[in-house]
Amino acid sequence: METLTATDKYVDLFEQKRNEISNGDPQFVKEMREEAIASFRQSGFPIRKEERYKYTHLEPVFDGELTFDFNPRDIQFDDNELFRCDVPMLNSNVLTVLNGFFHHPEEAALTELDNGIIYGSLKEAIHRHPGLVEKYLGKIAQTADEPFVALNTAFSQDGVFLYVPKGVQMDKPIQIIHLLLSDKNLMVQHRNLFILEKNATAQVIVCDHTLSQHMFLTNSVTEAYTGENADLDLLRLQNEHNNSCQVTNTWISQDRDSRCQHGTITLHGGIVRNNLRISMEGEGAETNALGLFLTDKMQHVDNYTVIEHNLPRCTSNQYYKGVLDDISTGVFNGKIHVHPDAQKTEAFQTNNNILLTDTARMHTKPRLEIYADDVKCSHGATVGQLDEEALFYLQSRGIPKDESRLMLMDAFTWDVISKIKQSALQDRINDLVGKRLRGELSRCNNCAMHCNE
């Protein structure tokens, strides 16, 4: 008898659950799912030989013993009691996604403000605003680009939708909290879609958390469109427990003169793979992509980024840093692709890493592909230890070795954190990273932001 591959299993699962998954979907979503599963069937899970997945072999994780929810589970829990994710002084609209489904026990599934802003459940948005959603959903993150996007496109049923119409500035940030809570190993695939029209601005903070000890596997997709001269600030804070695996796929399309700041801060998580793809689809767009990860024990964090400079006068700055302890491993694979038409491109990329032990490993691979001749591009990557000279200097002033090490690590990470725009958020992240470095978050399997206790 032929054994089923993991790919076969997911294709089978889709065949079996097709009706449940696409229940209530408009035709365009149904078609999108069919195309996606066909694409996934063809590509299958990435194999080790593929350069972009060389150090992160995910198929065995997806092939593990997992359960799937195709309907939101009726889980009773008090948001306030279980989980407080308020960032002090950061007055935000908090949206909760529980096990992949928009969680709204009291408030509406979709909030529609007088100024035209819409936010809430993606499923509900598809239902109420099919025309608006159809224009973007699955158009930014294309299934052919990436098997995990294809898999998510076939299966995902809900997530967060945000729409900011032309010229509207959101006064409060949206904070999306992805929660995982189950009594069994669970796989979750949610999907977020953010649309910022011309001259619109928005700030979105995404937090990924686990609330129970079980093994969670998440394969999420976030699509964002920034219209002409729009401004998106998107920060993701990953803090799942170390028995979880998370694959994030963030696809951003930037129109003319738009600005995007993207940040990925990884505090905890067993296996984390972040695919980030930013595509400049208009002239003069600007991107700042930040990344910071802290790993210990057997953690593995892989940041894979692609920046597509399609058109002239676009700017991208990438700044990724990692601190690796114990036997953890990290990967940074950053591609900057400057197309022939993209004259006057400015693209900079830096990746610096510190290994705290002889057994931690970091694989860093900057890749510049430049097909235009009038460009300014640079990249640099370092992997090293804490500066012994600096350590001794601090110690020679009476500061204990451990504290000296922490001061140097704080300084190293602050370099990234200082680039986060909102000062309240910056302080909070700095505090969390500080706690993480001091090992004070290690036993916390739920919310790192448990700050009111």
Next chain:
Amino acid sequence: MLEIKDLKVNIEDKEILKGINLSVKPGEVHAIMGPNGSGKSTLASALAGRDYFDITHGKIIYEGKDLLELSPEDRAREGIFLGFQYPVEIPGVSMVNFLRTAINSMRKYRNQDPLPAGDFLKLMREKKQVVEIDSDLTNRSVNEGFSGGEKKKNEIFQMALLEPKLAILDETDSGLDIDALRIVSNGVNKLRSPENATIIITHYQRLLDYIVPDFVHVLYKGRIVKSGDKSLAKELEEHGYEWIKQEVDAEM
């Protein structure tokens, strides 16, 4: 206060210090001079507790304690201060945070409460005057982008804040113009007292015009080959190290 007894130090199998003996009492200023490569900086590092070399023989007794048993931070907390020849730039660590952590760590060692923020800032302002530092120095990262003169002033500023019993100044005069040299020397002189001692390590005599030593020792090929009073420094200034080298090499 400090007794160095027959100290021998190796760096990767090469003997750099070949038996150093030195005795320093409170209130004294000792100058250690010598040509390049004679082992001056290694001696300073050994006192402060660097560990890139092996101490193969000998003892250092400081205030009745075996100094070699103490970590660098504990040596500092016991009152030893090393003024670095090349102060290290530490991007991202602010001077204020650095100094506050250092002071409070010293206070903790002495079972004192942390210094309140207001008192700390007052203390900083006060001590900055010792080396004529303008105010914005303290808002920057430790030594980052400091000029050579600023770095050395910063060392003496830290010394003023930490109030060591035994200060070891390693080539503090190198790279200083005449004005900076005067400011740095003034700072050191202001901090002199009958209770504390200073070891000045230098290649040139000119620093000793400003900070007058009680004793001058010449270090050559890992040994103290000559000791005397301040007139020895003058002699070296006039005749260079050649005559000493010849004397020593003839004996060997």
